[in-house]
Amino acid sequence: MNPLEKLLAAGQLAKAHAEAKKVLAHQPANREALVVLAKLTLLEGKLPQAEELIARLEAQGPSGDAVLLRANIAAQKGQLDVALKGYQQVLAKEPQRAEAHFGRGMMLIKQDKTEQALEALAKAVQSGPDNAVFRYRLGQVQLEAGKDEEGLATLRQVIAQQPGFMPAYLSLSHALASRDDLLGAKRVLEQGLKALPRHPRLLASLTVLSMALRDVNSSYKAASALAAQRPKDPDAQANLAQLMLARGQFPQVLHLCRTMDSLGLATESLKMAEATCYEAQEPPAYDKAVEAYEAGMGLAPDGWRAANNLGQLLLRMPSEPEGQHLPRALTVLEEAVRRAPQRPEPLLNLALALSRTGQEAKAREQVKKVLALPLPETDEVRQEAVRLEQALAKA
Template identity: 25%
Template sequence: MSDFTTDRSSATGLFEAGIAHHRAGRLDEARGFYERTLAAIPRHGDALHLLGVIAIQRQQYAQAFDLICRAIEISEQAIYFDNLGSALFGWGKLTAAAESHQQAIALDPQSFRAHNNLGNVLHRMRLPAAAAASFRAAIVLNADFAEAHSNLGNVLRELAEPEMAAEHCRKAIALNPEFGEAHNNLGNALRTRGKLVEAAECYRRAQRLMPQEAQVPLNLGIVNREMGKPDEGIAYFRQALALRPSWAEAWSNLLFSLSFAEKVTPDAYLREALTFGRIACEAVRPYTAWSIDATPGAPLRVGFVSGDLRSHPVGYFLEGVLAHVDPARVRLYAYSTRPIEDALTARIKPRFAVWRTLVGLNDEQAARAIHDDGIQVLLDLSGHTDSNRLPVFAWKPAPVQASWIGYFASTGLAAIDYVVGDEWVLPPDEAGHFVERPWRLPHGYLCFTPPEPPVEIDASRREAEAPPTFGYLGDFSKVNDRVAAVWAKILRRVPGSKLFLKAFQFGNDAEREAARARFGALGIDSERLVLEGPSPRAEYLAAYNRVDLVLSPFPYPGGTTTAEGLWMGVPVLCKRGDRFLGHLCESVVRSVGLDDWIAADEDDYVAKATGFVHDRRALAALTATLRARVLASSLTDAPRFARTLEDAFAAMWRTYESAA
């Protein structure tokens, strides 16, 4: 009996020594004492549990899972289940992680940390409303829990409550000024509200506090890009990749920025994209066999993968077409990559035979779901834009894969067979810009859905004696220094003219003042600028009534904004590009027969802009008929475009079958 008491007393000392080392961050020493504790008492649940915690800290999640499960076999404690959930979360097993945290809460409903951890899992599963409820529960239990306030702020931003999000982040910072994640999340909330300068400062504070956290330079890259500083953005994206070399999100942001960087050639872009493609394929096992419905006359199974099946340019170019796709020829499947849905989502959902969400699924699970649906032709509608799931395509879940609508450069993935475009965006001499093979649709590769109800065109303000107003109603980050200089030259050559700029960046004073200073340095007085922030779509479209001629930027021109401007009766001037992206505006204006609105170079751009507004009578005659011209063009001919798309899918499939 005395020997047993001695052994237990000794084990207690060993265990307490392990805890002291653990708290001091000396993990090797702590692990040694926990192992010696177990040598004395093999069924010491706390020692097993804390060995599991050390494994979590070292990102050894499978080992952590095994150790904590052994602890639970000895004693079912709430904290054990909570940390088991953390191990599963790190391991990527989100459903099981959520169940473990829920079990912890069932055992100890007052565990504010378990509620917070459950919220983190639900957030990763792209269930923001449920995550917010868990974070709120944690705050109710502990109002001074800074981590939960920060997490709630982050998820409220996603739920379109940026002001409340900022409030919770500021509360977290007040509780813990050195909490880097709260500074980062406050930056996210401010960026959502268009307060880019303030957001950048928050990210810089976060970076000082968390120099090894890759998310922070990623966010700094995004906010710098949105402020019109693409080179700085690219540098930050490279910082993020230096910390996490295989992070797909950082790669996508880098490639998106490189696609329109002034000094990056198409060949240089492709080299970077191919590097991403190789990394994306390193840990995958691509499918080589598919279960295809071979029933004679069965419709082709076509899947769309996108996070933008909503009020978004992708949605605007899809809605009209989907209404005319023949279900006897094509059976449509939607694979949504984000939880946000709106009125446009509700309108297009019935057009799909099957609607699935990939939210909460890892890449392998998402690929399996698509493969199990027997998809024959799978289209990516995002490219390297937000909420893409390009790594899923590396698994080759469908035998034919293509990129369409959502991007304008190579994805870098050899597993994607085609890039869909037209003769204007994919000229033969630029095919080498892509790892994908070009597939050219006739009469344009976009079909614009005219807004309903129509926004009235007000021609009364286009008075011949009034000085003209040039306009650009799109993302101001596309207006690089060369574009600003060319636009300033146009304003100087047209006395009394104004430049109307409407962008989300101009929703706050700091960005408006920065734009005024930028044009002021080019000799343009601030009274010649009209700067306006974002507004609902109908109000945004009506704003074109205040413009005589739209100036499209370069090398990143407008696509959706070009179609919207033309539909509102305002002609759009663009400059000829040297790659898919640069040809985007060209494709839209050519589809309505406005070939003479494409400038050969910057000098021609200035000459055309000044010449078109000088002949006010001709300009008025064009604008008076422009909407009718758009509605009679291939740009809005949804029935014909739907047949063209069906034919393209069928031809892609025949090409695959003939090669198989």
């Protein structure tokens, strides 16, 4: 596996994108870089750009890579039979081609051929054992098929194989939470934060889960009952949405949020839950998540949470060129601080954004404001502020 493919397999998409662009800048016909950049462009749903890259690849002669990429385009267009035919065409010549087994498995899932899909995905893992994405999707499909023990074990293997593969922590945590093992789900997120310190999505999930842990089963049952009794009560629905998020019930949460929106009863909390669902999609629907947070800001002119979360989202969203979303993140986080100047979370996030834009002096000012607040030594935000202060001192 070439270095670019290794980055892709490890889930380091932003780095793979940057490296592929560098290679093509010096070697416009480099096949490996064209293939990887085409794959990444497809992940972003940019079909015209992907087709242009594939055409450049095909100009160098027929190849299994080009057939695979064409099959991926057909899949995104909903042409399942065409895509399946492409994957099978590659497998006829390269029986051990892991990507072809994987693509075939994904098409079979969409055709509700679960057992065949599982078999294809298992072959993909066998042929490409170092690819965390293949194993990750196998685990997800095993869970969807009701093979709980196998699915949980597979997701744990992903984490053991690639400790930095963040989606595996979220999926495993959600799977455990949906089976009422909230303590187990919490431990998985804590493990993820050791491998990926301060990762916003892991922190957000851990926060929601910690809230639910105050009373595991009865809180969910009570929230469900209250929401059923008060279908037009935004607070009751938002409370249920938060507990459902902790259990990984994203489709149900999205339906709930859209229903309340259609009734003209959307709130900041519901829009934030909606945004979380969009970001949890594969691939993440970042544009929709941003729109939901913006709507949440408008619904609560004095609220700081949607603005704070939008700022965090902009900080972690991939972009080309890198750092494209930083100016907007700064603006949004400054607004969050304006709305709640004594809240430590937006102050800390603004400091992080400033540090990423090279404004160390201003970042230090924000950190000092956080540390001046009456927060206990064990408070996570305070501890993070201390770590950032130490990092800035070395800059």
